[in-house]
Amino acid sequence: SIVNVLICGGAGYIGTHMLKMLALRGYETTVFDNLSTGHRAAVRWGRFVEGNILDREALDRLFVSQHIDVVMHFCALSQVGESVRDPYTYYQNNVTGTVTLLEAMRAADVNKLVFSSTAAVYGVPVNEGLLSESHPTNPINPYGASKLMVERVLEDASRAYGLRSVILRYFNAAGADSEGDIGESHLPETHLIPNVLRVAQGIGEPLKVFGNDYVTRDGTCIRDYVHVTDLAQAHFQAMRFLESNEGTHCFNLGSGKGHTVMEVIAAAREITGQPIEFVRAPRRAGDPPALVADIRRAIEVLDWRPEFEDVRSIIETAWRWHRAPHY
Ligand code: UFG
Structure with a gap:
């Protein structure tokens, strides 16, 4: 069963809420984050390792020093406008960085991943109404394209190497932990x-x-605003789901x-x-x-439901x- 969780990007907005939830539920956590947009002061639980997912050696050292059962991967550059101006940086961090992380996981025999994707993979919806996971994907910016490329990599990795993964396509993450000790802090803030x-x-x-x-x-x-604690809870259910399910599974996360x-x-x-x-x-x-998300699949398969x-x-x-x- 799962005990040790590696939270890549655990110093960022959503990763921090995940970290707190896992720590309070008794899991052993390790945060790996380069602090490019995250905050060291937000990592108040578990182990912290400063590093970049593009640094294969740093990842290898981490996996050797600490047994990991599952990886939750929140590290990404996520500003749409910036991705249009500087696509190389986005593909480098979000695609190459993730493939580097996946290679290190494979070398260390870690075969479970929960991956943060986005509604930006859908591009401009082709019809009105709720978007389900089967809506065509047609991203209109490098940020969304970089996330969709990783989704494809995960499907291929499942077939080739037996990687188990859950892809979570967030709509608009918002809100903060109800105790007020962690929250959203971006510079510049575009949301x-x-x-x-x-x-x-x-x-x-x-x-x-x-x-x-x-x-x-x-x-x-x-837009469909979904509370960050509800997102963390969905990752938690996804992690549990991976204990008994092989393959790649994709879910929208919104409030609906x-x-x-x-x-x-x-x-x-x-x-x-x-x-x-x-x-x-x-x-x-x-x-x-x-x-606006159709969230029925997450409700039915992950037994998740937004509380906020x-x-x-x-x-x-x-x-x-x-x-x-x-x-
Ligand atoms: N908006 C304003 N003024 C602002 C900020 C936003 O009017 O100062 C509007 C935007 O135009 C948009 C809505 O508020 O209509 C929401 O904008 P956000 O920037 O908060 O969120 P987005 O919907 O643009 O982006 C979110 C995620 C992205 C993801 C995208 C998927 O933050 O990572 O959804 O479409 F790519």
Whole structure:
């Protein structure tokens, strides 16, 4: 049974929530992170090894020094705009880095992986309605393409080497741990909810709302916001699933509900009691009008269900963190 978990990217936003959950449930954790976007202060549980997944020798040393039962792989560059400007860096880190990690796992006989993928693999949805895992994949930026390439590598690795893997396609990760000790801290911050809450605190530039002429109920984009603790719980179920299942398995992770940018702002106004003023800005390149997950497969196969069903509860936990961030 699984005891030792390696969390690559465990100093980042989602990895930190995973780390806390596993540590509190009694698992032995090792975080491997190069701290390029993660925070050393967030790694308050288990072992920490500073290193880069492109460094095969560092990975080999880690696998020799510590028995690992399963790898959870959160390390990636994840900014869509940056990936368009600098695709080599994205393919290098996200694809070559992951293949390097997989080779080191194979050499160390570690055959279970939970991989963070993204709704960006779908590109622009071909029809309205919920996106299921069988929706065609057609990424429109290098970030999404890099994640889809790794998905393909995992399928091939399962056939060739018997690697067991779960691919989790996140929609919009948001919120923070309800105890307020860990949360989201990106620089620069491009995501909607933290930017809305920054403006609620009166910090920095005014909020920009990108686009007001999308074919949606109020002209702004619809997204599916899923709480980061719910994401961590899904990884936990995925890890358990790998104990008894071979092959590669892919699941969407969202709340299954869509909210427009204006609806997020309205909810944040209620929660914070602040006016949260915004300016209208042109559409942001590459933003599809609506992305909402069909999450039935994760519910049925992984026996997972999002606990934070209401976007308000997601914003509330984020607000608590952003008023008193620890890093
Ligand atoms: N938005 C604004 N103002 C902001 C920030 C965002 O109006 O300051 C809008 C965006 O245009 C978009 C929505 O709010 O319509 C959500 O934007 P985010 O940047 O929070 O999230 P995205 O949906 O663009 O991106 C997320 C993940 C990506 C992933 C993508 C898949 O963060 O990693 O979903 O489509 F690639």
